[in-house]
Amino acid sequence: DAGVIQSPRHEVTEMGQEVTLRCKPISGHDYLFWYRQTMMRGLELLIYFNNNVPIDDSGMPEDRFSAKMPNASFSTLKIQPSEPRDSAVYFCASSSVDRASYEQYFGPGTRLTVT
Amino acid sequence: LAKTTQPISMDSYEGQEVNITCSHNNIATNDYITWYQQFPSQGPRFIIQGYKTKVTNEVASLFIPADRKSSTLSLPRVSLSDTAVYYCLVGDMGLTGGGNKLTFGTGTQLKVEL
Numbered sequence: 001d002a003g004v005i006q007s008p009r010h011e012v013t014e015m016g017q018e019v020t021l022r023c024k025p026i027s028g029h030d031y032l033f034w035y036r037q038t039m040m041r042g043l044e045l046l047i048y049f050n051n052n053v054p055i056d057d058s059g060m061p062e063d064r065f066s067a068k069m070p071n072a073s074f075s076t077l078k079i080q081p082s083e084p085r086d087s088a089v090y091f092c093a094s095s096s097v098d099r100a101s102y103e104q105y106f107g108p109g110t111r112l113t114v115t
Numbered sequence: 116l117a118k119t120t121q122p123i124s125m126d127s128y129e130g131q132e133v134n135i136t137c138s139h140n141n142i143a144t145n146d147y148i149t150w151y152q153q154f155p156s157q158g159p160r161f162i163i164q165g166y167k168t169k170v171t172n173e174v175a176s177l178f179i180p181a182d183r184k185s186s187t188l189s190l191p192r193v194s195l196s197d198t199a200v201y202y203c204l205v206g207d208m209g210l211t212g213g214g215n216k217l218t219f220g221t222g223t224q225l226k227v228e229l
Contacts, residue, residue, distance in 0.1 A: 004158075031208065033217075043159070043202065043219035050208075056216060091158050095208070102149045102208060106158025 004107035006092050012113045018080040021110045024073055025094030033093040033104060034067055034077050043091075049075065082114045119205050119220035126226050133190045135223045137203030140184050145214035148179060148186045149204040153222075159202060162188065190225075198227045 005024040013019055025032050033048040047057040052069045060067070064083070069075040079086055089111050093104040120138040127133045139148070147166055151159035163170060165177040165186070176189040190197060200222045207214020 035219075042221055045217045045219075048208075048217075058216060093158070097208065102147045102164045102204075103161040104149075104159075106160070109156075109158055 004092055004094055004105050006090075006107035006110050008110060009108060010111045010113075012115065013082055014115055015083055016081045017114075018078065019082045019086075019112060019114075021077040021090050021092075021112070023075045023077070023092030023107060025075070025092070026096075026105055027073065029094035029096045029105070030072075031095040031097065031104075032069060032075050033091075033095070034075070035091040035093065035106075036088045037091060037109070038088045046077070079112075082112075084114045087112055087114050119203055119218055121201075121203060121220040121223045123221070124224040124226070126228065127193055128228055129194050130192050133193050133197075133225060133227075135188045135190075135201050135225070136185055137188070137205075137220050138185050139203070139205045139220075141215070142183050142205055143207065143214045145207045146183075146205050147207070148177070148183075150175070150177065150186075150188045151202045151204060151219075153200045153202065162201075193225075193227045195227050195229070198225060200224050 007022045030051050034046040035043050037043045046059045047067045049069045067077045089109045091106050091109045093106040095104045149164040150162040152162050153159040163172055163175045163177045165179050167179050170177045178187040202222045203220040206217035
């Protein structure tokens with residue numbers, strides 16, 4: 001398996017622009033997570049899905065952030081409009097609880113820079 | 116939230132055992148404890164998980180006391196390649212409900228020297 005795939009790997013945009021981050025989870029995994037990592041706040045859970053349904057979005061910073069999972073093999077995290085404080089590395093992770101495991105498989109991340 | 120606290124950094128030498136402790140005082144009954152390793156410019160990588168007592172796998176051991184308010188990751192005989200940031204992750208994935216939201220610790224930078 002190719003693992004969790006994220007695109008783009010790097011994104012530079014100007015304040016006010018819309019940004020869309022993409023994630024393809026590992027096939028067969030029924031959980032998908034979006035995290036944000038910054039020096040100041042560390043790793044934060046933004047939202048996670050189970051069987052394509054959002055379970056907990058309490059970590060989404062504000063209405064400018066939205067996430068969707070239209071099917072089991074694709075998810076997007078959208079920021080509109082983007083602000084410089086959104087600059088961070090965004091990770092997508094997937095997991096399967098069939099084995100009663102909490103092991104999450106992380107993608108390589110998308111480094112977002114908003115100028 | 117399961118507030119989690121870890122030492123900022125630790126230093127060790129090759130061949131030594133390293134123990135990293137994570138404090139999670141308000142852990143809930145349904146919360147699990149998981150540890151991850153992260154190298155620069157990479158996503159975190161799973162090391163080990165546990166609920167109580169001791170768990171051991173091929174790379175590490177995890178010790179959890181009876182009150183579950185802390186956990187200790189033990190890395191036996193570390194090498195230079197173990198230099199990385201180590202995170203505890205505490206919470207419930209919603210399997211049974213009632214647990215805390217998944218929360219990463221502050222991370223511990225481990226530096227291993229010759």
